[in-house]
Amino acid sequence: MAMKDMDPERSVVELEGIEKAYYIGDSEVSVLKGIDLKIDEGEFVALMGPSGSGKSTLMNLIGCLDRPTRGKFWLHSKDISKTSEEELARIRREDMGFIFQTFNLIGRISVQKNVEMPLVLSEVPAAERRPRAVELLKAVGLGHRLNYSPLKLSGGERQRVAIARALANDPGLIIADEPTGNLDLKSSGEVMAIMKKLHDEGRTIIMVTHNPEITKDCTRIVRLRDGRVLEEA
Numbered sequence: 001m002a003m004k005d006m007d008p009e010r011s012v013v014e015l016e017g018i019e020k021a022y023y024i025g026d027s028e029v030s031v032l033k034g035i036d037l038k039i040d041e042g043e044f045v046a047l048m049g050p051s052g053s054g055k056s057t058l059m060n061l062i063g064c065l066d067r068p069t070r071g072k073f074w075l076h077s078k079d080i081s082k083t084s085e086e087e088l089a090r091i092r093r094e095d096m097g098f099i100f101q102t103f104n105l106i107g108r109i110s111v112q113k114n115v116e117m118p119l120v121l122s123e124v125p126a127a128e129r130r131p132r133a134v135e136l137l138k139a140v141g142l143g144h145r146l147n148y149s150p151l152k153l154s155g156g157e158r159q160r161v162a163i164a165r166a167l168a169n170d171p172g173l174i175i176a177d178e179p180t181g182n183l184d185l186k187s188s189g190e191v192m193a194i195m196k197k198l199h200d201e202g203r204t205i206i207m208v209t210h211n212p213e214i215t216k217d218c219t220r221i222v223r224l225r226d227g228r229v230l231e232e233a
Contacts, residue, residue: 011077012173012204013039013062018071020057020227031057033227035071039206041172044199046215047208049224056177058224059208063096063175064088093121097166101178103158105150111137111161112146118168136164140194156187163194174198176207180214188214 020032032054039045047055060066061073064080073080075091083091092098105114115133124132137143140160150158159179166174179195180188196217199205207218215221223230 010041011038012041012043012075013037013206014072014074014077015062016072018058018061018068018073020054020061020066021069031227032061032068035227035229037222037229039204041204042199042202043220044195044205044218045207046218046221047206047224048210048212048215048221049230050210052226053224054227055208055224059175059177059206062206063098064092093118094169095171095173097169097171097174099159099162099166099174099176099179101181103150103155103162103182105158105161105165107149107151109149110147111142111150111153114150114161115165115168118165122169132168133164136167137161140164141190154187155183156190159183159187159191160194163191163198167198172203174203174205176205178208178210180209180211192217 015035015037018032018035018037019030021028021030023029035054035058047058049055057066061068062075064075067081076095080088106117112130112133115136116129119129119132134143134146137146140163142157142160142164145153145157145161150161153161159182174195176195180191183191192214195205195207199217209215221233223232
């Protein structure tokens with residue numbers, strides 16, 4: 001799988017004083033309370049913390065799925081606060097790959113069509129989409145499942161389809177939200193082996209997890225508690 005040139009000195013994500021609050025009636029509820037964080041190209045970072053620590057909210061902000069209430073966020077040195085919704089959609093589609101705990105696959109279309117979906121949204125011609133999807137599915141060990149419905153696959157197989165889909169547009173940044181949360185031990189090991197391979201190829205990975213057993217290949221662990229960075233290791 002091709003990869004864009006990597007500069008290990010270049011930051012992918014820079015957060016300064018990031019706060020995120022929600023409003024319930026007239027009351028402001030703070031979820032993130034002044035996050036400072038820098039993630040460089042080629043890192044494999046785990047965001048860890050108990051339920052309610054803010055790790056999923058932080059992931060949503062880094063993934064341009066939400067905007068901070070206060071603070072500054074640079075993505076590849078670009079000030080995201082000044083970016084339009086249309087440009088954010090393009091960034092999510094072309095520059096990032098998302099892997100979710102619940103897979104988020106479309107059951108009524110085939111495994112191959114699921115992997116092609118990001119390419120459809122990027123208006124890649126069908127003649128290019130199909131071989132790309134087949135290549136990616138073979139790379140995750142599912143070349144024999146091209147025409148299956150995702151509903152007929154095991155949880156581990158579904159997550160491998162989701163990984164192939166995340167790679168469709170060859171993103172440099174992979175964002176994974178509890179990628180092994182719904183998997184058994186064997187399937188978790190298979191998924192994390194693929195994640196390690198992606199990191200070894202040069203991709204930057206940011207992974208939310210509560211399971212310390214799957215962080216052995218991470219280059220850094222960022223622990224959050226009560227909306228703040230507690231420590232980095």
